[in-house]
Amino acid sequence: MTRVYNFSAGPAALPEEVLQQAQAEMLDWHGSGMSVMEMSHRGKEFMSIAEKAESDLRELMAIPANYKVLFLQGGASSQFAMIPMNLIGRTGKADYFRTGSWSKKAISEAKHFGEVAVTVNSEHDGKFTSVPQADGFSVSADAAYVHYTPNETIEGVEFPYVPSTGDVPLIADMSSTILSRPVDVTQFGMIYAGAQKNIGPAGLTLVIVREDLIGTPLDGTPTMFNYATHADNGSMYNTPPTFGWYLAGLVFQWLKDKGGLAGMAAINERKATALYQAIDGSDFYQNPVDPACRSWMNVPFTLANAELDGEFLKQASDVGLKTLKGHRSVGGMRASIYNAMPEQGVTTLIEFMAEFERKNG
Secondary structure (H helix, E strand, O other): OOOOEEOOOOOOOOOHHHHHHHHHOOOOOOOOOOOHHHOOOOOHHHHHHHHHHHHHHHHHHOOOOOEEEEEEOOHHHHHHHHHHHHHHHHOOEEEEEEOOHHHHHHHHHHOOOOEEEEEEEOEEOOEEOOOOOOOOOOOOOOOOOEEEOOEEOOOOEEOOOOOOOOOOOEEEEOOOOOOOOOOOHHHOOEEEEEOOOOOOOOOOEEEEEEHHHOOOOOOOOOHHHOHHHHHHOOOOOOOOOHHHHHHHHHHHHHHHHOOHHHHHHHHHHHHHHHHHHHHHOOOOEEOOOOHHHEOOOEEEEEEOOHHHHHHHHHHHHHOOEEOOEOOOOOOOEEEEOOOOOOHHHHHHHHHHHHHHHHHHO
């Protein structure tokens, strides 16, 4: 078997060591005689898995005790509704930053539940290529919260700072950056993330929410959409995504073995810097994003001659560089270089890009 370098934006590559451990434990987890997929979520075996995963995540991110960690289903897109259902009722209003495709979807959903003020809109000529300066936005005094997307996966635009919102809780969709570097959780009222980029398989969603924000949902909020339901029941009001939770736990342990989030940040910064240098050092490739706002995780780029896109993708695939096609709304190429992408994968891509340019430039 030959493993390829998978640059997919999600579901994305998982660490090979994690997959090997899951394979070894597939039929018999720690002498239980059962696969994790067969266990009762309330049995002692799975409870030990769940507790260890949460403990390791809290250690990795230094999550304070007054924050609940929820392991949910529904993807980050369900959170677009759950957030206003649970949080907007305090004032009926919320501020949203519009910086790319995912924040646009969050705004559209939130408008069903209250008054939404788009206090940042960085779209220019139909494109998103930058974010405002740290002092380039205002916060509504009566906002129940401020929502933003630190990294726009499709456009490859990233905030180089955490917005300061004063006493108004800051909510962050960290689906494509969580666990890629250290963050100060206390700067946020809530962090949420779909698992399928840096955490584990699709089907699991993490929510890290400050306790004082739980408990005042809008009237009529379904039981399963109420954060209190999950916080009060240890994420086990219903049957949780047990195998995804287990694999996430293996990833958390892998991250600890890699030196934690500080160690991972150093690796991720090297990967991104090398790839951007290769793009910027060429007249054949181009990245459209303001250099001050470039993503570490998702690197879009175009070829000088778009007619070569198909051949680039074909030849890249032939040498084991997979899923480099850009999102249909942006075009070109996109290399997603999440935690599980090894540095050698980025080096191999850069070498291929240089050889393709030599032959076609």
